[in-house]
Amino acid sequence: MRRDGRSPTFLFSCLCFGFAFLYVPILVMIAYSFNDSRLMSVWTGFSLRWYGALWENERIIDAALLSLRIAFVSATLATALGTLAALAITRMGRFRGRTLFSGMLAAPLVMPEVITGLSLLMLFVTLEGAVGWPSGRGADTITIAHVTFSMAYVAVVVQARLMGLDRALEEAAMDLGCRPMGVTFDIILPLIAPAMLSGWLLAFTLSLDDLVIASFVSGPESSTLPMVIYSKVRLGITPDVNALAAVIVAIVGIGIAVAGWLMARMARTGSAGVRS
């Protein structure tokens, strides 16, 4: 322990309190998904009936499938664009409009969702009036909106990795006559693949999670999962949403375990050029 005024016991209790604060609400929510009663006030016995109700709720299943489809496409596009943006910021030195570029890349990280949602809707409506595209709003416009804000997150993750890379490998390849495009594909991309994967996962989660932006830019036919959940919980507590939460936490837990294992493997095989 270092001598700067904070005892280990103090820090330890802060950590315990902090983690209890983070996890108790989630655990309580999951516990009540197994409650037989519709009310959260009484525990009437263990039951899986809310999971059954969830499975039979076609509105939720359809919305979940739509959300997954949008998340998959938008995460993939956001990873491509975000990686390019990170390459431009870290490997291209100064170029015209760089300040504007890095500003536009950082702003979506903090921009309130109501503003992003409203402004994208205004853009889509204006474009539709001017050039006839996009005709109406739905999965496509939600995908575009999600790509726009999640590419910023991908860029941050990939940028961190790019800065940690040892430039000697790239310089050696250049000296041996390799061109920037070749260097990018043969040397940089394999080295930043783990960061791209975590960026993709982050973008995927952000897309699955988004309520506000999707509410603005979706059409009447396309309700994503958060939109359906919101319309249910706005009216109060419903146990099938607790069951849904439990399912999501389970999937995320498994997903993170698998991703962690994959990334550890990729890091072992691809760590040759990484400094730090």
Place this chain on the structure above:
Amino acid sequence: MGRGGSAEWQRPERQWRRTVAGVPYLWLLVFFLAPFAIVLRISFADPLIGQPPFTPLHDEAQGLQLTADNYRFLTEDDLYWVSYLKSMRIALVATLLCLLIGYPMAYGIARARPVWRNVLLLLVMLPFWTSFLLRVYAWMGMLSGQGVVNKALLALGLVDQPVQILYTDFAVCLGIVYTYLPFMILPLYAVLERLDGDLLDAAADLGGGPRQAFLDITLPLSAPGVVAGSMLVFIPALGEFVIPSLLGGLDTLMIGRTLYDEFFINRDWPLASAVASVLVLILVLPIVVFQRVSQLGREAAR
């Protein structure tokens, strides 16, 4: 950046350079910057029944049509003043609470044994990967009249009957602290983890007390993390919609919620655009500060 090492990309192969920077640049110009210009433009239009529900700015007969009515309305109706001020107050209090809880946590993680650090960091991140909406929903159950919090308060004898916590400003604050805490901890951890222990030892050797060492060394050196974390909490919290609408009462008028209602319930697009434009104006300064600090942080990290 732009120093020395990047010279290799200055060589020909312009096509590739153009693709790397150009494609994301163009995307952001069209889908991030242009929308703001359009919102600004529409905020100067009059509402109209129709599709789209606002008057065209450019008329063949009358030329350019601009009206400041929406902005005038914003200053005249108390609703908007109250919303902006209340948002700022709630976001500020929530940011301070995040700092109060997050700083010791980040410090504790940074001082933990290396094996534990990654596990603790993962535990901080894990809730972030589960649904934001459902984490807010979890607090609806916790705070309700028969919820866990009230049951605990009753059992401890602190109150005689359930207290109203859900649908108050306090619940909104709590919800913001809960959902944004990881955004405070991570930047703080990043600076505290790099903190040079030798400096603290030197301070102790020179006779400085632990309190003095913390105030003179640890706190100033972690300032960039404090600023970055605070901005990451304060800015999005200011425009938060989901948390006030689920946990707040009818009088918890936060500007994000007011904007949402103006748009979806009153269907007044020009007025919603004016509300958004003013909010962006308020946020420009904190966003610039955030960008500067995170850029300095990245450069220091190299």
